[in-house]
Amino acid sequence: MTILTDPFFDSLGTSILDTVEAETLPPGCYTDEEFYRFEKEALFYREWLCVGRVEWLAQPGDYFTTTHANEPLVIAMDRAGAIQAMSSVCQHRAMLVAEGKGNARGFTCPYHHWSYDLDGTLIGAPAMGRTCNFDKRQHSLPRLKVETWHGFIFVNFDLEAASLAPRLAGIEPVVANYDFASLRGPEPAAHEFAWNWKVQFENNNDGYHANRLHKGLHDYIPSSLASFPSVPEGTAGYYRLNGSTHANASFNPTGKALFPVFPALSEEEQNRLLFVNLPPSLSLVVLNDVVIYLIMDARSANTHGLTFGSLYLPEAMEAPDFEEKRRLNDEYTSHIVAQDLHVDLLVQQGLNSRFAPRGRYSWQEDAQRQFNLWLVERYRAEWDRRRGPAAPVSRIQRAS
Template identity: 45%
Template sequence: MTIEHTTAPALPEGIDAAFLDEMQRSTTDVATAITLPPQLYTSAEALAFEREAIYAKEWLCVGRVERIPNPGDWFTVTICDEPIIVARDKQGEINAMSAVCQHRAMQVCDGEGNGTTFKCPYHHWNYALDGRLLGAPAMERTEGFDKSEWGLPRLAVELWQGFVFVNMDVDAAPLAPTLTSYTPYLDNYHLEDAVCPGTFTLEDMPWNWKVMFENFNDGYHANRLHQYVQDFCPSNMSEFPVEWSDDNNVIFREGGYTHMDGGFNATHHSIMPVFPDLTEEERTRSTFALVPPTLCLGTAPDQAFFFLVRPKGPETIDVEIGYIFHPSALDDPLFEHKLKLADVGVQVFVEQDQDATTKVQRGLRSRFAPRGRYSWQEESHVNFNRWLVKRYREQING
């Protein structure tokens, strides 16, 4: 017997080939392109379409690998209404699977922990750390029931730069080859050996996931919205070093500094130890990268920082934020104090960005919401549009 799952819905009303033609106007050269249609940021139908066109097919970043260092460690995450378990099994392998019990669809666990199995609290179906069904009470009279056919649906897993990615398409092409344009910018950080001391999550943020992605990689507002606090990394020092290719799964830019070892804090200088293998050039810039649809990743001389974006609705997201440091940073007896100082600086940016993105989302609901024009300092947005439109097109044509 084969487990039956729901199939992809029909195209939502209004998202068709003609709408795709309108979106194409957002993918031309930055000098001629216009912004995406506002309804893509506000419509439940658009998010339902993206759930199939993007979230069911793309690599989704779920967190750092050091979150589950030991056999039996696990955590859960929900992305676009899909609850997912990420667990390290007894052999040390990382597994990802749906958290939906294959009996009556209850979520089998939530949060994080350590254990040897997952027991659904509803009827005590018991699953292994790799999703296999180990036991199902009182099913001996159920005709044709075979435990081996009722495990938790598995997801593909890939590790990149110390991050765990999952894909609901178990036959998906590998992620890493599509990120090679950006990986040279990370080589000297050795992020797979760096440390993330923890994360915090902003819940129910009132804007669309694409607004979040655009804001993270928007050099145009850098020392305008963030005047004074980001004057060391001004908008006019933005650079876009890689010509776009449809094979890319990363969109990034450089943000140059007015001095070496800049830092996103009140001092404008690095607080934590600078990553020791960085070149002088790397110590005079940040990078800001998008790995859609879930990871925003940035670098500075003394840290990397990431946002994990998880849609909860067309105009609501959760954002998990973390910092990554060189291991020597934790040896400093003042580490906790320095971390607080660095975090206070970041919170200034976060508060300013929250105010801006909330008001952008509000404006996108207006009858006067524009299809606006881009500055040259917004080239990343056009590349993001190209990434997005390609996946819309594949879903519509498919």
């Protein structure tokens, strides 16, 4: 039986009330495969999706591959130095034309040797001269829209999508002094996890559990010092702040930054952490000496891919003690991450239960309500598109 009904979408209205009145999204949003397919149309084929960092493409011909919502993609720098994003599915028999990463003059399908330029243009199709009405110009790799934001590369399947940067103007003041674009980092780790992408996204942004699940590990960043500034309507993301009990707090045995602190930070910024959220794909944990980034790739209702990396000042990476300091940070945070991964898995199991609730929020979970606002607006829009312009107005639309 389908959950995609008017009453279901009407019920989402209670998830975007004020935090102290709201309740969580229905469990089916996290577990139902039909709803995941609905999300592809509502979110992943319409919104800007992070795929990586600009510095991963250092010179013409550099490329890397990735996926979003089960779509294989190749991201490349063309000969003019522009970043191109395209499907990596050969337009002959659907073989992938690229794997992994590297540097290439173009992409050649290993199956039948159709060849494509770095922008996806089909330039070679062996033995197709006898094929009726075959025009190479009509068989190039499908291209995606591309933008960069502070060193992160974003793509969009919707070629008519509004530009990303203007929709993030409301976040610019809070990120400006970190200069993400100038930071660099080692190669990130890639994982696949057995829970819904929203479970991961919510955990990254949940200050409520910090002094509870992680008790004793970073009590100097207490849940009680969390705050949730509002952003202008139409902003393509949101953020939260969390004060610290001492300056330049960090996740390591000392509790303080081990690497050089970002030089432009104000005193106020040095006494807090910043969490920037650009759903449905990018979440940033911003400390004062390192930025942790998580790129999420929804693969089914119950699985997602995660690219997990970190960024530092270039001079920090050049220092002879960089690897030792990084090891101290990584070993310490591994305990925190292990706790998060364990609860994420158990939450997904709980969401699949017949007893899964629509729970209530603490004020320290306002980031979850902000996430709900972003989601429900897009869920409603897609449902209205499916019902068509002659569909009756739902109760929740009348109420708003």
